[in-house]
Amino acid sequence: MITLTVNGREHSFDGDPEMPLLWYLRDELGLTGTKFGCGMAQCGACMIHLDSYATFACITPISMAEGSEVSTIEGLTENGDHPVQVAWRDLNVSQCGYCQAGQIMQAAALVDSTPDLTDEDIDMVMSANLCRCGTYPRIRAAIKQAAQARAE
Amino acid sequence: MMQTTRIVNVSRRSLVLGMGAGGLVLAVGLPPRGRSQEAPVEFGADAMPNGWRDDPNVFVSIDEDGIVTVTVHRAEMGQGVRTSIAMVVADELEADWDRVRVTQAPGDELRYGNQDTDGSRSLRHFFDPMRRAGASARTMLELAAANAWDVPVAEVRAEGHVVRHASSDRTMSFGELASAAAVLPVPDRDGLRLKDPASFRYIGKSDIGLVDNDDITRGTTTYGIDVRRDGMLYAVIARPPVIGGRVASVDDRAALQVAGVERIVRLDPPAIPAEFQPLGGVAVIARNTWAAIKGREALVIEWDDGPHGGYSSEDYKAELEAAVRTSDGKLILNRGDVETALAEAPTRVVAEYYIPHLAQAPMEPPAAVADVRDGSCEVWACVQAPQVTRLRLAEQMELPEEDVTVNVTLLGGGFGRKSKPDFVLEAAMLSREMGIPVKLTWTREDDLHHSYYHTVSVERLEAGLDDAGKAVAWLHRTAAPTIGSIFAPDPKEKLPFELGMGLTNMPLDIPNVRAENPQAPAHVRIGWYRSVSNIPHAFAIQSFIAELAEAAGRDPRDYLLEVIGPARLIDPSEIGDVWNYGENPDRYPIDTGRLRKVTETVAEAIGWGREMPSGRGLGLAAHYSFVSHVAVATEVEVVDGQVRIPRVEIAIDCGAHVNPDRIRSQMEGAVIMGVGQALTTEITFHDGRAQQGNFDSYLIPRMEIAPRDMNVHLVNSGGYDMPLGGVGEPGLPPVVPAITNAIFAATGQRIRRLPVADQLRS
Numbered sequence: 072m073i074t075l076t077v078n079g080r081e082h083s084f085d086g087d088p089e090m091p092l093l094w095y096l097r098d099e100l101g102l103t104g105t106k107f108g109c110g111m112a113q114c115g116a117c118m119i120h121l122d123s124y125a126t127f128a129c130i131t132p133i134s135m136a137e138g139s140e141v142s143t144i145e146g147l148t149e150n151g152d153h154p155v156q157v158a159w160r161d162l163n164v165s166q167c168g169y170c171q172a173g174q175i176m177q178a179a180a181l182v183d184s185t186p187d188l189t190d191e192d193i194d195m196v197m198s199a200n201l202c203r204c205g206t207y208p209r210i211r212a213a214i215k216q217a218a219q220a221r222a223e
Numbered sequence: 224m225m226q227t228t229r230i231v232n233v234s235r236r237s238l239v240l241g242m243g244a245g246g247l248v249l250a251v252g253l254p255p256r257g258r259s260q261e262a263p264v265e266f267g268a269d270a271m272p273n274g275w276r277d278d279p280n281v282f283v284s285i286d287e288d289g290i291v292t293v294t295v296h297r298a299e300m301g302q303g304v305r306t307s308i309a310m311v312v313a314d315e316l317e318a319d320w321d322r323v324r325v326t327q328a329p330g331d332e333l334r335y336g337n338q339d340t341d342g343s344r345s346l347r348h349f350f351d352p353m354r355r356a357g358a359s360a361r362t363m364l365e366l367a368a369a370n371a372w373d374v375p376v377a378e379v380r381a382e383g384h385v386v387r388h389a390s391s392d393r394t395m396s397f398g399e400l401a402s403a404a405a406v407l408p409v410p411d412r413d414g415l416r417l418k419d420p421a422s423f424r425y426i427g428k429s430d431i432g433l434v435d436n437d438d439i440t441r442g443t444t445t446y447g448i449d450v451r452r453d454g455m456l457y458a459v460i461a462r463p464p465v466i467g468g469r470v471a472s473v474d475d476r477a478a479l480q481v482a483g484v485e486r487i488v489r490l491d492p493p494a495i496p497a498e499f500q501p502l503g504g505v506a507v508i509a510r511n512t513w514a515a516i517k518g519r520e521a522l523v524i525e526w527d528d529g530p531h532g533g534y535s536s537e538d539y540k541a542e543l544e545a546a547v548r549t550s551d552g553k554l555i556l557n558r559g560d561v562e563t564a565l566a567e568a569p570t571r572v573v574a575e576y577y578i579p580h581l582a583q584a585p586m587e588p589p590a591a592v593a594d595v596r597d598g599s600c601e602v603w604a605c606v607q608a609p610q611v612t613r614l615r616l617a618e619q620m621e622l623p624e625e626d627v628t629v630n631v632t633l634l635g636g637g638f639g640r641k642s643k644p645d646f647v648l649e650a651a652m653l654s655r656e657m658g659i660p661v662k663l664t665w666t667r668e669d670d671l672h673h674s675y676y677h678t679v680s681v682e683r684l685e686a687g688l689d690d691a692g693k694a695v696a697w698l699h700r701t702a703a704p705t706i707g708s709i710f711a712p713d714p715k716e717k718l719p720f721e722l723g724m725g726l727t728n729m730p731l732d733i734p735n736v737r738a739e740n741p742q743a744p745a746h747v748r749i750g751w752y753r754s755v756s757n758i759p760h761a762f763a764i765q766s767f768i769a770e771l772a773e774a775a776g777r778d779p780r781d782y783l784l785e786v787i788g789p790a791r792l793i794d795p796s797e798i799g800d801v802w803n804y805g806e807n808p809d810r811y812p813i814d815t816g817r818l819r820k821v822t823e824t825v826a827e828a829i830g831w832g833r834e835m836p837s838g839r840g841l842g843l844a845a846h847y848s849f850v851s852h853v854a855v856a857t858e859v860e861v862v863d864g865q866v867r868i869p870r871v872e873i874a875i876d877c878g879a880h881v882n883p884d885r886i887r888s889q890m891e892g893a894v895i896m897g898v899g900q901a902l903t904t905e906i907t908f909h910d911g912r913a914q915q916g917n918f919d920s921y922l923i924p925r926m927e928i929a930p931r932d933m934n935v936h937l938v939n940s941g942g943y944d945m946p947l948g949g950v951g952e953p954g955l956p957p958v959v960p961a962i963t964n965a966i967f968a969a970t971g972q973r974i975r976r977l978p979v980a981d982q983l984r985s
Contacts, residue, residue, distance in 0.1 A: 094513040113917055114586065167636045168301070169585075169636060171439050204586075207924075208929060
């Protein structure tokens with residue numbers, strides 16, 4: 072039996088301990104905001120926070136989350152008002168939107184953990200997340216806006 | 224209003240083509256749209272299957288609280304159509320944007336008109352009908368208010384979500400008027416008063432938030448892969464790795480031992496050509512996606528590869544090269560006397576360009592949920608062509624169309640992949656087998672191994688220059704497997720619509736032009752990929768024009784403008800393109816003045832002609848596609864064989880701008896996609912199998928390669944009375960040659976094979 076906390080609620084699971092968190096969240100808990108894109112940590116659509124670190128849910132077995140706190144896009148904030156979420160809406164970052172939950176989770180962790188963000192920081196961290204629509208210029212701008220808002 | 228005569232008059236096969244493919248292939252079975260035809264000829268939305276509708280009762284509803292709900296019948300895949308159509312309707316309706324909601328139409332073209340979301344057509348074909356739908360609803364609200372006050376309707380005016388009678392200073396809200404307005408007759412289309420564009424509130428404005436912004440940023444959107452139904456099981460399928468292949472033997476004992484696996488189901492391969500039929504294989508149905516994936520890994524399958532098991536990209540490239548080096552190809556253009564002009568030209572230039580297969584690879588892979596039982600079929604799916612999906616499901620399930628419901632979810636990207644409903648048919652077959660709802664998910668490997676790939680091309684160009692360096696002869700040979708190969712048995716020549724994507728409709732100011740199309744058989748499923756055949760044509764032609772400039776010792780911008788020639792209007796049917804993206808050549812001529820203007824705009828923006836430091840260069844390209852004119856200028860830097868693209872300028876003239884922010888975002892996305900196609904993105908085959916299975920080998924662009932300085936120029940050469948051009952696709956074709964031309968300027972090395980990959984490393 073594995074116990075873990077997801078978006079502040081405790082859950083237990085007695086299925087395959089190797090099941091990636093991604094499929095546990097989506098299929099077992101119905102938290103479909105966390106997306107499948109590659110299954111091998113290549114695209115970042117599945118990005119969650121595991122004990123506040125940005126983590127690829129698609130390659131993280133649920134057994135690794137034993138006793139941990141998992142936060143998904145649905146639980147990032149109660150009202151959708153993280154500076155990153157606000158900036159994403161302000162700048163109409165999204166196109167199809169599919170990868171954006173992962174982008175936002177990655178960006179939120181970046182903005183929350185890194186003061187004085189540089190373009191190089193953004194390149195390095197955000198290059199883990201793919202967007203086939205090509206929203207990178209606006210992601211970059213939104214992260215800068217969110218970082219500014221965070222600093223104020 | 225709608226026009227179906229020409230469609231039902233053609234053969235059954237052509238009907239399939241038309242329905243399945245939307246307008247792109249519609250032209251195939253039809254006579255050319257020459258001027259000599261006696262029968263009236265339909266264009267644009269009129270010529271699409273099931274045409275268009277503008278009935279306000281179909282598209283607009285208003286509840287008693289005044290909430291306006293706009294039904295959007297086109298699929299949202301990132302182009303912003305849910306927002307843009309709602310803007311158009313709300314503006315004409317005089318609705319307050321904050322009280323506008325959007326709902327997605329299911330597949331039902333008799334009700335909604337054409338729903339094939341492809342070909343960069345949604346606003347081009349539905350801007351006018353959606354304006355009328357909004358204006359009709361507004362007129363009905365005004366009439367309801369006039370009736371209530373017993374005053375002439377001419378004295379009342381809808382404005383900002385209320386109807387006002389100015390002289391008596393009375394107002395009624397839309398909510399108060401809704402039920403009375405709903406029972407009024409729909410006003411006559413011809414007498415309808417449309418708003419003066421000067422009073423638009425939303426159309427043409429850049430500050431409109433996306434209708435799905437809140438859901439996207441909070442993770443509460445529903446894509447096809449996200450749908451959940453009670454009692455649902457989860458499936459993945461092991462498909463034959465080679466088209467035309469089949470299961471020789473399968474041992475599923477270990478798979479059935481995987482915890483959570485419920486059933487293994489064999490699926491027959493389709494007859495070839497397969498159109499949108501599933502590939503067959505072995506399905507694993509389980510209690511969750513993970514168990515299904517593990518179950519599939521445990522299958523032991525031997526495949527019979529069939530006739531395409533020897534397909535190899537390197538060999539095939541050599542085949543295409545051999546084909547374009549003969550003059551055996553089908554003659555597709557012939558103006559003047561190319562042979563003589565080439566023979567007499569003091570300078571001749573020849574170049575061959577190779578453009579590889581690509582996979583659309585939308586971030587959401589194909590996925591669908593189906594519930595087939597008790598004589599009905601309901602699906603929830605990320606489909607670009609919901610009506611075609613419905614028709615194919617009805618055939619497959621042997622149900623009448625009215626018992627098939629196709630709910631359209633958001634699409635996590637489409638790019639042409641989701642125009643083909645093969646994956647929805649798979650889900651339905653498995654649900655029928657199980658008697659309960661089934662979600663079918665494609666893994667990324669499934670997506671890249673079983674795509675409807677962008678074609679693979681060799682383009683050979685030869686030109687003769689006169690003593691002054693001016694191009695006087697132009698010979699273009701194009702060889703590439705056709706999209707027609709998924710519809711017909713083994714065609715080897717490109718279809719008119721493929722040739723009309725930047726080849727037969729090239730506005731070249733050159734007296735002697737010939738084009739030939741040698742044969743090229745298909746060995747994989749070929750399908751639409753954003754911009755389609757414009758990709759190879761624009762790359763080859765725009766590269767070659769720069770090569771001619773080099774041979775002539777001329778500036779590439781000046782030379783490009785010279786080849787485009789003076790500003791003039793060209794009827795594409797007069798230069799060899801009978802298709803013109805389905806549009807009327809009178810309303811949509813090729814306008815070289817507009818092509819020049821976008822070219823000059825980006826050249827000026829990037830500072831064309833300035834001194835560049837060593838290792839840096841500027842590149843330029845222009846291309847007309849989807850009845851829009853686009854040009855791109857890039858600045859690249861090459862260091863140790865590595866390409867950086869610090870700056871890109873892109874200009875589009877697509878007529879009036881309905882949703883400028885989404886035009887900009889489409890241009891930005893096109894630049895990023897083009898950067899990938901230029902530098903890294905390629906699907907190759909060996910032994911009939913795609914060699915790229917995931918994003919570790921199929922290299923689509925990441926943030927680190929995204930140009931940091933990117934500027935979009937919306938060139939506006941007319942008002943709302945001008946017909947709209949496409950937006951979703953035309954940005955992409957000129958991006959790649961603008962990059963490779965800049966690489967040449969930076970390094971002196973000409974890229975003739977895509978992607979660049981490691982070609983610049985010595």
